[in-house]
Amino acid sequence: MSETHFNLDTVEHAAATPNTELPWAELGLTESEFDRVKEILGRRPTAAELAMYSVMWSEHCSYKSTKVHLRQFGDKVTEEMRKDLMVGIGENAGVTDIGDGWAVTFKIESHNHPSFVEPYQGAATGVGGIVRDIISMGARPVAVMDPLRFGAIDHPDTQRVVHGVVAGVGGYGNSLGLPNIGGEVEFDPCYQGNPLVNALAVGVMRHEDIRLANASGTGNKVVLFGARTGGDGIGGASVLASESFDDSKPSKRPAVQVGDPFAEKVLIECCLELFKSSLVEGIQDLGAAGISCATSELASNGDGGMRVDLTKVLLRDPTLTPGEILMSESQERMMAVVTPEKVEVFEAVMAKWDVEYSWIGEVTDTGRLIIDYQGEVIVDVDPRTVAHDGPVYERPYARPDSQDQLQANHFTGSPEDASRPSGAELRQAVLELMASPNLCSKDWVTSQYDRYVQGNTAMAMPDDAGVIRVDQETGLGVALSTDCNGRYTRLDPYAGAQLALAQAYRNVTTAGARPAAVSDCLNFGSPEDPDIMWQFAEAVRGLSDGCQELGVPVTGGNVSLYNQTGGVAINPTPVVALLGVLDDVARRTPSGWREDGQAIYLLGETADELDGSEWARVRGHLGGQPPAVDLKQERILGDMLVNMSRDGMIDAAHDVSEGGLAATLSEMALRFGVGARIGLGEVADRDGVDTFTLLFSESQGRTVVAVPRSEEVRFKDMCTVRNYPFARIGVVDAESGALDVQGEFSVDLEALREAHSATLPKYFG
Amino acid sequence: MARIVVDVMPKPEILDPQGKAIANELPRIGLDGFSEVRQGRRFELTVDGEATDEVLAQAREAAEKLLSNPVIEDVVNVSVLDQEN
Amino acid sequence: MARIVVDVMPKPEILDPQGKAIANELPRIGLDGFSEVRQGRRFELTVDGEATDEVLAQAREAAEKLLSNPVIEDVVNVSVLDQEN
Amino acid sequence: MAQNLTADQTPLIADLSQPAPNAALKDIRVGVVTFPGTLDDRDAMRAVQIAGGTAVPLWYADEDLQNVDAVILPGGFSYGDYLRAGAIARFAPLMDKIIDAANSDAALPVLGICNGFQVLTESHLLPGSMIKNEQLKFLCRDQALRIENADTAWTGRYEQGQTIVVPLKNQDGQYVADQRTLDELEAENRVAFRYVGGNPNGSRNDIAGITNARGNVVGLMPHPEHAVEPGFGADFSGSGDVDMRHGTDGLDIFVSALERLTR
Numbered sequence A: 001m002s003e004t005h006f007n008l009d010t011v012e013h014a015a016a017t018p019n020t021e022l023p024w025a026e027l028g029l030t031e032s033e034f035d036r037v038k039e040i041l042g043r044r045p046t047a048a049e050l051a052m053y054s055v056m057w058s059e060h061c062s063y064k065s066t067k068v069h070l071r072q073f074g075d076k077v078t079e080e081m082r083k084d085l086m087v088g089i090g091e092n093a094g095v096t097d098i099g100d101g102w103a104v105t106f107k108i109e110s111h112n113h114p115s116f117v118e119p120y121q122g123a124a125t126g127v128g129g130i131v132r133d134i135i136s137m138g139a140r141p142v143a144v145m146d147p148l149r150f151g152a153i154d155h156p157d158t159q160r161v162v163h164g165v166v167a168g169v170g171g172y173g174n175s176l177g178l179p180n181i182g183g184e185v186e187f188d189p190c191y192q193g194n195p196l197v198n199a200l201a202v203g204v205m206r207h208e209d210i211r212l213a214n215a216s217g218t219g220n221k222v223v224l225f226g227a228r229t230g231g232d233g234i235g236g237a238s239v240l241a242s243e244s245f246d247d248s249k250p251s252k253r254p255a256v257q258v259g260d261p262f263a264e265k266v267l268i269e270c271c272l273e274l275f276k277s278s279l280v281e282g283i284q285d286l287g288a289a290g291i292s293c294a295t296s297e298l299a300s301n302g303d304g305g306m307r308v309d310l311t312k313v314l315l316r317d318p319t320l321t322p323g324e325i326l327m328s329e330s331q332e333r334m335m336a337v338v339t340p341e342k343v344e345v346f347e348a349v350m351a352k353w354d355v356e357y358s359w360i361g362e363v364t365d366t367g368r369l370i371i372d373y374q375g376e377v378i379v380d381v382d383p384r385t386v387a388h389d390g391p392v393y394e395r396p397y398a399r400p401d402s403q404d405q406l407q408a409n410h411f412t413g414s415p416e417d418a419s420r421p422s423g424a425e426l427r428q429a430v431l432e433l434m435a436s437p438n439l440c441s442k443d444w445v446t447s448q449y450d451r452y453v454q455g456n457t458a459m460a461m462p463d464d465a466g467v468i469r470v471d472q473e474t475g476l477g478v479a480l481s482t483d484c485n486g487r488y489t490r491l492d493p494y495a496g497a498q499l500a501l502a503q504a505y506r507n508v509t510t511a512g513a514r515p516a517a518v519s520d521c522l523n524f525g526s527p528e529d530p531d532i533m534w535q536f537a538e539a540v541r542g543l544s545d546g547c548q549e550l551g552v553p554v555t556g557g558n559v560s561l562y563n564q565t566g567g568v569a570i571n572p573t574p575v576v577a578l579l580g581v582l583d584d585v586a587r588r589t590p591s592g593w594r595e596d597g598q599a600i601y602l603l604g605e606t607a608d609e610l611d612g613s614e615w616a617r618v619r620g621h622l623g624g625q626p627p628a629v630d631l632k633q634e635r636i637l638g639d640m641l642v643n644m645s646r647d648g649m650i651d652a653a654h655d656v657s658e659g660g661l662a663a664t665l666s667e668m669a670l671r672f673g674v675g676a677r678i679g680l681g682e683v684a685d686r687d688g689v690d691t692f693t694l695l696f697s698e699s700q701g702r703t704v705v706a707v708p709r710s711e712e713v714r715f716k717d718m719c720t721v722r723n724y725p726f727a728r729i730g731v732v733d734a735e736s737g738a739l740d741v742q743g744e745f746s747v748d749l750e751a752l753r754e755a756h757s758a759t760l761p762k763y764f765g
Numbered sequence B, C: 001m002a003r004i005v006v007d008v009m010p011k012p013e014i015l016d017p018q019g020k021a022i023a024n025e026l027p028r029i030g031l032d033g034f035s036e037v038r039q040g041r042r043f044e045l046t047v048d049g050e051a052t053d054e055v056l057a058q059a060r061e062a063a064e065k066l067l068s069n070p071v072i073e074d075v076v077n078v079s080v081l082d083q084e085n
Numbered sequence D: 001m002a003q004n005l006t007a008d009q010t011p012l013i014a015d016l017s018q019p020a021p022n023a024a025l026k027d028i029r030v031g032v033v034t035f036p037g038t039l040d041d042r043d044a045m046r047a048v049q050i051a052g053g054t055a056v057p058l059w060y061a062d063e064d065l066q067n068v069d070a071v072i073l074p075g076g077f078s079y080g081d082y083l084r085a086g087a088i089a090r091f092a093p094l095m096d097k098i099i100d101a102a103n104s105d106a107a108l109p110v111l112g113i114c115n116g117f118q119v120l121t122e123s124h125l126l127p128g129s130m131i132k133n134e135q136l137k138f139l140c141r142d143q144a145l146r147i148e149n150a151d152t153a154w155t156g157r158y159e160q161g162q163t164i165v166v167p168l169k170n171q172d173g174q175y176v177a178d179q180r181t182l183d184e185l186e187a188e189n190r191v192a193f194r195y196v197g198g199n200p201n202g203s204r205n206d207i208a209g210i211t212n213a214r215g216n217v218v219g220l221m222p223h224p225e226h227a228v229e230p231g232f233g234a235d236f237s238g239s240g241d242v243d244m245r246h247g248t249d250g251l252d253i254f255v256s257a258l259e260r261l262t263r
């Protein structure tokens, strides 16, 4: 490439040409943001600086609309919550101490929009990106999860998205050798043009292996390694065409990023070898905003400055302009800081793994981030102003008037509630519910994921939580669940966020794990709409209050805004991921009963809470108030479940959530294909509800457990001591091959399984 | 009977991990003459009758709609491969 | 600079699940003119210089040794695609 | 720089504390090869250890088999499986050594699991090949298999005709070969494992695994190394017992080879 290819917009040139027109608007900056950049720099930015500020100050990277709310996650942390927190919000991912010198890092992130445009690659690179966050903490990634939300199951475009996304999640995660241990699949028309593809990764490390993203130590070398830099993610004909000097048209820049899981797998092993030999001082993955983000964050978190020569970056596409190189979101790249004496060993590790790398600069003591290109300075900034001191907005928000109307429209008594099945009709109702898109078996999805690789998966789908062994000697491990019910959040964002948290908490404790930390992925519509901003503010307030109440800190997460099509936003969907700890994963509780004759108990009480329920969804109704959430009760329940599991009092446990008791009992029977005799009369009387309500209401704080005969006394004692409502509702019946709700209906497991498992194959092949 | 061939390649600006893996391996087995490799797909569509213009139009439509993913791939060729009378 | 194309197809007697899936799908999108579809691979190998006989021989070797598996696939074509001077 | 992956490179493999079933097996060294993109290498090493043997990590780029008594080519996506599964891995320097040792008079026992099986067919140590699963999707499930040949180096501990359950997980698992090869395999009793209870991927003759004529080289698509440890194995077992992840039917594959080698 000739040296005159670009009209290099140097710092010197920028200072001399203050009136040059710059495409700040096309790059997504507002006029006042652009003015602020000029004020910071004391001159107009160069094209490269403009590229950096525009990507780093984007909503996605700067959290400018949400920062003021997200602060609550930090502000509401108590001493109790801080106890095991080793790295909190702000780093690539939070780190939690799980004991014995082990630490766990996990985080959930969204890749929604790219997954609509190109479902396979969008989902694949979503998994790839979150896994790099985990590696950059110094951890070995050990599992992934994928909460997914799609449009209506029968919409003509849904098949394209579902096939692509599921194949993409599997294609990337399977190739990395990461077991997929759980997730969610929801179908709702509100996600038609905005599917939600969230991806979670979890990694483990020894305490001393934690790495942070900072560039310290003057004279240390900065290296970029992994894939070459291409035009990925810059999109369309580049708006940075103004950088281009010659009159040939700017080349096409692929908006779509293509994942190379093989490259990432090699990168994982290569990084772990670097960590093991302590070859890096600081490390940062390259994700959104690419080199702009990595250099400015490393420099900003460090104690000095950084000088980088962009000419040294290995390119896949030699026509990239410097601004584009800075913005490129090519996948499978990492940046690290290495002391001069370790350069040689570092290079040997790269050679062993056949990973390309280039030394692009060094740490300085100037406090500035200076970037050269072809011998000229094209960026000279205070890295903090790029990475951390971006704009912060207090967007207006207000409870929309329509919310009252929505909340007043209860299911009970609505036209959709015209006829409630009873007696023998309940059989058909259960079959219909269990075959509905949102309660049917997700096996079509999960069988495309490897849940065995690494040999440490103690539990995975379809159980309540994924469980991974961390320490082979002691059996120490972690459990994870991701949850959210966007319908509840639509009805009441504050309560809905707490309901998501409560469900994740229940899933993890039901599996027998002690809750330890939360990560969240907040999927919402446009923050510029005060109604949506209100949903967001309420959800964050609800979640942060809830975490305080339950004593689990939020250690990190991700915000995804502008999830809307044609002005209509998705249901607010704050996905909560909860991590729990098991001292010995051998003690985890499966979600199905197996032993004939064991007693079946229902913990908790049932009220008429059908608003927002799956039953209401099947009937086409959304309105009213979501089920009441009582986190004090959830905490007691969780604590009991963990103790019962540890002391061997229960052999199976499954929480009651979407679909109510009907879904819970059906799933427990189907888990191992073992039937049961159930009697609901007494509980119905106790709670003052009819059988229908008992079966389909979605009251919170409930779990069904199977108790060995020998443990019943201890079990009842524990419930009594804690004053938690419990009732014996049946007995495991291995012979029957049926779920028999006595006096009402009986459904044989064969028919139940058929109904439960046929739906996804019917739509997706 | 006739056969129509449809060739689909990853767009030039799009990363092609497959091609990259092959390009890296070739020199290792002693074949060092190549600077780049791209891997695409080739489809052979059989028609029972003749390869009429109409059939070719159908093949072109198939190429655009089903055989390629326009976001990341280009259809680089649709033509009659052979014809039997 | 020149490019050489290598085409590899599944052997006729080997089942081709991808081709079959496409053949089943075509009529569903209204394209019913085809009786069979086979899916193979197309490789484009770039050489910096000219496409000499030697380079072509290398491409043929690459096709036989690496790009195809003779148990299930046939190399159906190795030829110069284009040449730039 | 160290050329080998060491077992302690991963924080997830600690020393196994259970006593080995047969102390003599400890002296048997089973090499487990890591190619770039290999995934189940650490799992295969763990399986060897649980079976009582000593696992030796082998790096694809080395040319030294380190005096191992047997070799496992584990599962994964070597080189991303981008060209064809196993196609690039077979050119690794170490593969030449393995091919020679397998074909030598000493008849080194070699087991290829999943991607390892694909490497063996690409290397022509075993006939046939694997193409995409019939349903064109990655499939992960517990799979029942019948032991069709209990005389190979890797199946000696099983009964002929015994049913076992081990996890299956792959994308290109459909075994194909021309009719003559299939007839030959059947006639010579070289189908070692057959799918039962439903063919998961369209493999010819329900073939899940085959052996070479001498019985030392065996390829198997499903993953016995994922059914070796109670609590982390399959949900089912061939004997019909059901307990969450307690299926350990795969362990005898590894014990078979170790026992054969102590004789």
Ligand SMILES: Nc1ncnc2c1ncn2[C@@H]1O[C@H](COP(=O)(O)OP(=O)(O)O)[C@@H](O)[C@H]1O
Binding pocket: A145, A146, A147, A148, A180, A181, A182, A183, A184, A185, A442, A445, A446, A460, A461, A462, A463, A464, A465, A482, A483, A507, A657, A658
């Ligand atoms: N996309 C997915 N990926 C992996 N596992 C999934 C996915 N969707 C659902 N699952 C698993 O299927 C099971 C049932 O899901 P769900 O009904 O949402 O569980 P719960 O109600 O306990 O939260 C769980 O084990 C869940 O982790």
Ligand SMILES: [Mg+2]
Binding pocket: A463, A464, A507, A654, A655, A657
């Ligand atoms: Mg649950």
